[in-house]
Amino acid sequence: xxxxxxxxxxxxxxxxxxxxxxxxxxxxxxxxxxxxxxxxxxxxxxxxxxxxxxxxxxxxxxxxxxxxxxxxxxxxxxxxxxxxxxxxxxxxxxxxxxxxxxxxxxxxxxxxxxxxxxxxxxxxxxxxxxxxxxxxxxxxxxxxxxxxxxxxxxxxxxxxxxxxxxxxxxxxxxxxxxxxxxxxxxxxxxxxxxxxxxxxxxxxxxxxxxxxxxxxxxxxxxxxxxxxxxxxxxxxxxxxxxxxxxxxxxxxxxxxxxxxxxxxxxxxxxxxxxxxxxxxxxxxxxxxxxx
Amino acid sequence: xxxxxxxxxxxxxxxxxxxxxxxxxxxxxxxxxxxxxxxxxxxxxxxxxxxxxxxxxxxxxxxxxxxxxxxxxxxxxxxxxxxxxxxxxxxxxxxxxxxxxxxxxxxxxxxxxxxxxxxxxxxxxxxxxxxxxxxxxxxxxxxxxxxxxxxxxxxxxxxxxxxxxxxxxxxxxxxxxxxxxxxxxxxxxxxxxxxxxxxxxxxxxxxxxxxxxxxxxxxxxxx
Numbered sequence: 001x002x003x004x005x006x007x008x009x010x011x012x013x014x015x016x017x018x019x020x021x022x023x024x025x026x027x028x029x030x031x032x033x034x035x036x037x038x039x040x041x042x043x044x045x046x047x048x049x050x051x052x053x054x055x056x057x058x059x060x061x062x063x064x065x066x067x068x069x070x071x072x073x074x075x076x077x078x079x080x081x082x083x084x085x086x087x088x089x090x091x092x093x094x095x096x097x098x099x100x101x102x103x104x105x106x107x108x109x110x111x112x113x114x115x116x117x118x119x120x121x122x123x124x125x126x127x128x129x130x131x132x133x134x135x136x137x138x139x140x141x142x143x144x145x146x147x148x149x150x151x152x153x154x155x156x157x158x159x160x161x162x163x164x165x166x167x168x169x170x171x172x173x174x175x176x177x178x179x180x181x182x183x184x185x186x187x188x189x190x191x192x193x194x195x196x197x198x199x200x201x202x203x204x205x206x207x208x209x210x211x212x213x214x215x216x217x218x219x220x221x222x223x224x225x226x227x228x229x230x231x232x233x234x235x236x237x238x239x240x241x242x243x244x245x246x247x248x249x250x251x252x253x254x255x256x257x258x259x260x261x262x263x264x265x266x267x268x269x270x271x272x273x274x275x276x277x278x279x280x281x282x283x284x285x286x287x288x289x290x291x
Numbered sequence: 292x293x294x295x296x297x298x299x300x301x302x303x304x305x306x307x308x309x310x311x312x313x314x315x316x317x318x319x320x321x322x323x324x325x326x327x328x329x330x331x332x333x334x335x336x337x338x339x340x341x342x343x344x345x346x347x348x349x350x351x352x353x354x355x356x357x358x359x360x361x362x363x364x365x366x367x368x369x370x371x372x373x374x375x376x377x378x379x380x381x382x383x384x385x386x387x388x389x390x391x392x393x394x395x396x397x398x399x400x401x402x403x404x405x406x407x408x409x410x411x412x413x414x415x416x417x418x419x420x421x422x423x424x425x426x427x428x429x430x431x432x433x434x435x436x437x438x439x440x441x442x443x444x445x446x447x448x449x450x451x452x453x454x455x456x457x458x459x460x461x462x463x464x465x466x467x468x469x470x471x472x473x474x475x476x477x478x479x480x481x482x483x484x485x486x487x488x489x490x491x492x493x494x495x496x497x498x499x500x501x502x503x504x505x506x507x508x509x510x511x512x513x514x
Contacts, residue, residue: 015305022297022307030317033326038314044325048334049341056345056384056391064379065386067372070365071444073474080445083435085393085428093453107456119421121404122414130407131514142404169441 068169078168081160088149091156114145177201181256183249186242192235201254207231211253220247312506321513332406333510335399342392343498346430347491349385357437359483361476364439389431396427408511416504423497426490433486439479447482448474 008017027034035041082090089111092098098106117124125138132139177184177200187193187201196207203209215223221243227233236243248257301307320326322333356375358367371378400420403409409417436447451474455465468485470477 010302013303015303019298019302020307022301022310024315025311025317027317030319032320033323034317034319035323037316037318041318041323045334045337048324049338052338052341053345056342056387057380059387060380060383063383063387065372065383066442067368067438068440068442071361071439071441073444075441078441078445080449081442082446082449083431084390085431086450089453090449103456104458107453108458115421115425118400118424119418122409122411122417125410128410130410130511132405132407135407139405142401146401 067171069171079161079165081165084153084157087156088152091152091159094159117141118145177254178256181249181254182258183246183256184254186238186246187249190235190237190246192237196231201250210250215251217244217247217251220250316506316509319510319513322510332398332402335395335402339392339395339399340498342388342395343427343494345384346388346392349381349388350487352381353385354487359437359480361439361479364437364479368438368440385434389434392427393431396424400424406511406514413504413508413511416501416508419497419500419504423494423501426494426497430486430490430494433482433490436479436482437486444474447478 009015010017024036024038027036081087089106092110093103093106095106096102098110121138125135127135129135188199197203197210198207201210203212223231223233224236224243224247225233236246249255251257322330324331324334353371356367356371356378358364368382372382373379403417403420409420432450436443451465451469454468455461457464466472468478468481470481
């Protein structure tokens with residue numbers, strides 16, 4: 001590089017006027033089968049990245065990101081669970097030596113020592129030897145740490161009630177029932193039905209939401225007449241014709257089957273529109289609750 | 292044409308030395324899986340960076356729809372998930388990417404540890420790497436609250452209870468993070484700010500230092 005007297009610059013800048021050609025270095029003099037990062041190695045890295053990305057996208061499409069219902073701080077029964085990579089910490093706090101009066105142990109001391117040691121590893125293990133089998137203490141402690149993390153995560157997953165977790169926090173699909181339908185009017189006269197399933201048919205003291213299960217008209221009639229599970233039969237008061245109208249109304253997800261509005265035989269577009277409206281309404285409700 | 296543009300810029304800014312520093316360096320045989328397949332363990336760091344880039348890009352797109360307040364946060368995520376074109380995929384990438392980045396970083400840490408690559412003269416790079424580990428865990432923790440659904444809220448409640456258990460600074464740390472005594476509107480706004488501005492800023496700075504040091508020192512030699 002030219003230095004000192006006689007240096008030329010571009011204009012009045014500090015950029016030297018003398019151009020150097022941009023020719024890659026020759027790696028043949030480096031030891032072994034060395035290759036250039038650009039473009040040889042990066043191209044291969046790029047291909048590994050592409051394969052990785054495909055796997056990643058397949059995972060993304062196969063398992064949509066979960067979303068539960070909007071946060072409700074007044075819900076006291078909710079069993080919380082952190083994301084999986086914090087489970088080992090969460091589990092640690094369940095053991096006697098790290099809970100209650102010793103929470104400081106589980107929350108600060110044990111993780112602090114572990115991560116502090118990780119941070120200071122170069123000074124805790126200051127020897128020149130790099131091979132892991134030549135420095136058994138460091139290697140042993142690291143393996144112990146990894147096994148503890150895997151064990152604690154495993155225990156946490158094992159002890160968590162996944163079935164209960166699946167039930168809680170679900171998004172409730174708000175249904176819109178056609179209250180002008182003949183079936184709905186018939187239902188309103190059935191005190192026995194209402195006493196368990198509620199006046200809005202959405203479930204009540206003893207019975208579930210009527211529309212929860214997917215039965216067709218004949219099955220609904222059969223259930224009303226003969227009962228199912230804890231539900232007794234023969235509670236319906238009215239003619240067979242009324243029974244059939246009610247059953248058709250229930251089987252048609254709360255829409256009047258005679259209107260051709262939704263249902264099995266109805267046109268699908270209407271049904272879709274109905275569902276979207278429901279979503280919108282549900283969101284509004286959720287917002288109202290927050291206010 | 293491209294060469295002319297390059298020459299035009301190079302004449303004014305002298306970028307060739309910069310370009311040489313960034314791109315033109317050797318990749319030794321012992322880290323190249325094309326020569327020894329077992330060298331794939333050296334890919335984990337690069338893949339961690341790759342997922343971090345995905346996280347930054349997908350996160351940028353998510354903020355186009357996300358609204359960080361307790362009334363609209365959930366609804367905007369719901370809308371993003373169910374109505375926005377490809378919203379489900381972008382949110383899915385950000386969600387699963389968070390897990391992947393931690394897996395890859397964990398593997399990268401183990402590789403560096405078991406090959407003894409953190410030893411002199413690379414101690415500082417190891418420290419920066421562990422700090423990156425903490426930053427990414429922090430991003431995972433703060434990002435988990437943002438959808439403002441049930442599991443997000445209650446996981447944060449538990450997380451802040453754990454923070455509170457720390458002696459002396461616990462109470463302060465909890466109030467600082469939650470923005471008050473209750474976990475609510477302030478908490479969400481704070482977690483959003485931390486997740487989108489503070490921690491990514493720290494992340495980019497530390498990543499810059501990480502890469503600067505690896506270029507300066509070169510990759511550790513074969514065992």
